[in-house]
Amino acid sequence: MFYRKKIRHLTKAKNLGKLYITVLFILTFLLILFNKADYIVVKKIKSLSTDVLNPVSTFVTSPVKVATYTVNKINEMRFLQQDNLKLKEEVKRLKKWHTLAIKNQRENNALKKLLNSTTNNIAIIKTTTITSQSPDIYAKSIFIKAGVNHGVLEDLVVINERGLIGKVISSSENNSRVLLINDQNSSVPVTTMSKKFNAIIKGTTDGKYLTSTFVKDEKKPKIGDVLLTSGNARIFPSDILVGKVIKITEDGFLALPYVDFNNLEFVQVINIK
Amino acid sequence: MLLSRYLPPFTYYNLILIILFFLSVSSIESFSIINSISYVFLHFLIIYLGIYYYRRSLYSIYFLYGLGFDILLINQIGPHLFIFMTLLFFINLSKKYFIYLSSLRIYLLILFILLLIILLEMLLTNFFFDYDFNLDKYLIFIFISIISSYPIFFIFSKIDKLQ
Numbered sequence: 363m364f365y366r367k368k369i370r371h372l373t374k375a376k377n378l379g380k381l382y383i384t385v386l387f388i389l390t391f392l393l394i395l396f397n398k399a400d401y402i403v404v405k406k407i408k409s410l411s412t413d414v415l416n417p418v419s420t421f422v423t424s425p426v427k428v429a430t431y432t433v434n435k436i437n438e439m440r441f442l443q444q445d446n447l448k449l450k451e452e453v454k455r456l457k458k459w460h461t462l463a464i465k466n467q468r469e470n471n472a473l474k475k476l477l478n479s480t481t482n483n484i485a486i487i488k489t490t491t492i493t494s495q496s497p498d499i500y501a502k503s504i505f506i507k508a509g510v511n512h513g514v515l516e517d518l519v520v521i522n523e524r525g526l527i528g529k530v531i532s533s534s535e536n537n538s539r540v541l542l543i544n545d546q547n548s549s550v551p552v553t554t555m556s557k558k559f560n561a562i563i564k565g566t567t568d569g570k571y572l573t574s575t576f577v578k579d580e581k582k583p584k585i586g587d588v589l590l591t592s593g594n595a596r597i598f599p600s601d602i603l604v605g606k607v608i609k610i611t612e613d614g615f616l617a618l619p620y621v622d623f624n625n626l627e628f629v630q631v632i633n634i635k
Numbered sequence: 636m637l638l639s640r641y642l643p644p645f646t647y648y649n650l651i652l653i654i655l656f657f658l659s660v661s662s663i664e665s666f667s668i669i670n671s672i673s674y675v676f677l678h679f680l681i682i683y684l685g686i687y688y689y690r691r692s693l694y695s696i697y698f699l700y701g702l703g704f705d706i707l708l709i710n711q712i713g714p715h716l717f718i719f720m721t722l723l724f725f726i727n728l729s730k731k732y733f734i735y736l737s738s739l740r741i742y743l744l745i746l747f748i749l750l751l752i753i754l755l756e757m758l759l760t761n762f763f764f765d766y767d768f769n770l771d772k773y774l775i776f777i778f779i780s781i782i783s784s785y786p787i788f789f790i791f792s793k794i795d796k797l798q
Binding site for chain 2: 379382383386387389390393394396397398404407408411412415418419420422423426427430434494495496497498499500501503531532539541546547567568624625
């Protein structure tokens with residue numbers, strides 16, 4: 363009798379509505395709690411939403427992207443002649459460098475054979491394109507068109523022809539999310555060419571620069587020093603270009619990343635051999 | 636409008652929400668301000684719907700948008716989801732007092748709530764997920780909100796009349 367009354371009470375439209383809102387609030391708090399606890403359900407939700415929302419996002423934003431692309435192309439057309447002259451000069455300069463590079467490559471290969479060295483410490487997992495990039499409101503991340511099906515797993519490193527891009531933080535079947543090195547929550551152990559200096563860097567608030575969070579033995583780099591991954595803790599392979607020191611501060615230094623994060627197109631997912 | 640015979644304003648608002656959501660979460664190179672503009676517009680619409688189109692289904696709509704924003708913008712769950720759900724709850728509680736306010740006061744109130752919730756979202760993100768409070772970004776949001784508030788409400792009033 364009591365249960366029947368209770369069921370009747372619950373099934374009244376008003377009470378059902380209240381129950382529905384309560385359930386949503388409980389779900390909200392559970393999700394927040396599970397997220398802080400790094401629970402597996404939250405990871406599943408994240409990867410599922412990446413898989414579902416990415417294609418929709420690409421479709422919905424495509425008219426705006428096409429419009430901005432067209433406007434940019436029209437703007438570029440205005441400077442076509444000047445660009446052509448610049449490119450001709452650059453081709454001449456690059457031809458000289460090309461000859462020199464071939465010579466150096468041969469010399470390098472010969473020396474490597476003599477030393478019996480195995481310097482290549484990276485294994486390429488997948489070369490892929492970027493599907494979308496998060497705006498610079500909070501986290502700095504990109505979505506790439508490769509996932510677990512292509513061997514792309516969490517914690518793998520992502521690079522391009524210019525240097526280090528970031529690290530895979532979540533991957534679904536066909537998509538992955540990469541946290542860029544200019545994000546405030548990234549952490550990259552770096553060193554200089556001389557290997558005498560070690561530090562850990564992260565992104566600044568605006569994401570334009572990299573700033574040091576820890577400097578070993580409080581040593582100071584010089585302005586213009588090239589920063590490479592140190593390979594410490596085996597998170598990132600060693601000797602990948604990261605950035606250039608542009609400012610020395612009291613607490614550490616500021617560096618400019620080599621990678622242009624606004625013009626990313628192709629990336630490579632790599633692993634340490 | 637031809638479609639006005641078939642679709643109620645709430646449906647139009649939902650279509651606008653979807654477009655604004657995807658424009659906010661996907662970066663468009665060389666026109667990145669569109670992300671901030673869409674982000675502010677979506678927040679305007681969220682508050683507007685809460686005040687003028689309150690219904691229970693809004694809780695699930697806010698839940699999905701909050702979750703979507705958190706996952707796509709922060710890769711964590713919390714600030715947007717919590718703020719959106721709490722906002723609707725408080726709007727529902729204080730709705731009865733809104734009827735005594737003039738249109739100008741409601742306009743200013745929506746603007747104030749918008750700036751407050753964006754501020755709270757940024758503070759919560761800073762507190763829970765170590766993303767520094769970006770004052771420059773917040774000032775951009777304030778600027779966009781103030782500049783665009785009047786045209787937005789003008790458009791909203793036109794959509795309201797579609798029914």
